[in-house]
Amino acid sequence: MNRRVTLAIRILVIGVIAAALWWFVREMNFAALGKALRSAKVWPLVLAAALNFVCLWGKAVCWRIMLAPRHKVSVARLFRYTIAAFAASAIAPARAGEVLRVWTLKRRDGVPAADTAAVAVAEKLLDGISMLILVAPVPLLLHGLPRWVVGAIALCAAIAVALFIGLFIAVGRVGDSPPVDDSTSRSLVRRFLAGMHVLRSPKRLLGSLLLLILVWSADLGEVMAVLYAVDIHLPVAAGLLILFTLNLTIAVPSTPAQVGALEVGALAALDLLHVGHEQALAFALLYHALQVVPLIAAGMILELRLVLGREDEPLTNGAERAAPPAKPVVAASAAASAPSSPPSTPHPSHTRP
DSSP, X not given: OOHHHHHHHHHHHHHHHHHHHHHHHTTOOHHHHHHHHHTOOHHHHHHHHHHHHHHHHHHHHHHHHHHTTTSOOOHHHHHHHHXXXXXXXXXXXXXXXXXXXXXXXXXXXXXXXXXXXHHHHHHHHHHHHHHHHXXXXXXXXXXXXXXXXXXXXXXXXXXXXXXXXXXXXXXXXXXXXXXXXXXXXXXXXXXXXXXXXXXXXXXXXXXXXXXXHHHHHHHHHHHHHHHHHTTOOOOHHHHHHHHHHHHHHTSSOOSGGGTTHHHHHHHHHHHHTTOOHHHHHHHHHHHHHHHHHHHHHHHHHHHHHHHHTOOOSOEETTEEOOOOOOXXXXXXXXXXXXXXXXXXXXXXXXXXX
């Protein structure tokens, strides 16, 4: 897409978010908001922060399932990459962490970028489907919801099912074997589709879906814990509605860490549930902080250079590549006459947009 069009869309989205946020806070009692934040219970917030890392561990396991059997990367390494990706996305706009994860898997573990990008798309698709499975009963459990909520759930479900069917057919035609020559654009597309082979494997597909449903259940636990912390007592179905609306508003990348977008989604759901705007915003701010601050801290501790874009030396299996042994004189002269090898892949932050 043209850069100007992309920038225009992002500015439009940010403008809509700012307008919606102003609509909710224009008559807010900020003294009551401060009181709600100060009186929040601590232990549910600690529980919510822990559940956030459980969600990331589950996503790492899902990536392990989707990359196998062609690429074997340990769950521990994928967990580190996932934390680093989320931390980078919280710092930089446009979810730069997604690009960082593709770059890291190629650099450190030799996973082709097309395969990693394919797994990322498949994971996002299954992630959306698993969330919709959980929120599907919400209109039946919460009476009096406006029609746009039901319509939004149905529309998202229709889009997800259509994408799944289309990719399922495309992957079936390509097969799960990457092309031998991937120098052409057509071969790259075939390799990308072949990287979604999980969609044609019933066992791994079902395992990924069940795992992602558990991840969303843990995220629902975060929502309910933060609601309890600010003395908002709602049923689990209300927590599912909040989870749906806030993820709907952050679906389009806009601001770093989705500042403002997540708050609008949470405020919209809690307004439908007749919760005061002060308590609702207190929930949104605390939930958002628990989604961002611990991950940035963990990302800095585990992968500081990677998150900040300062990892310049190529790595193999998580460690710096050892210096090669000295070459014999004949080999050295032959190497000098040979053409130079292509440069290593630069860090995403070092490339021009």
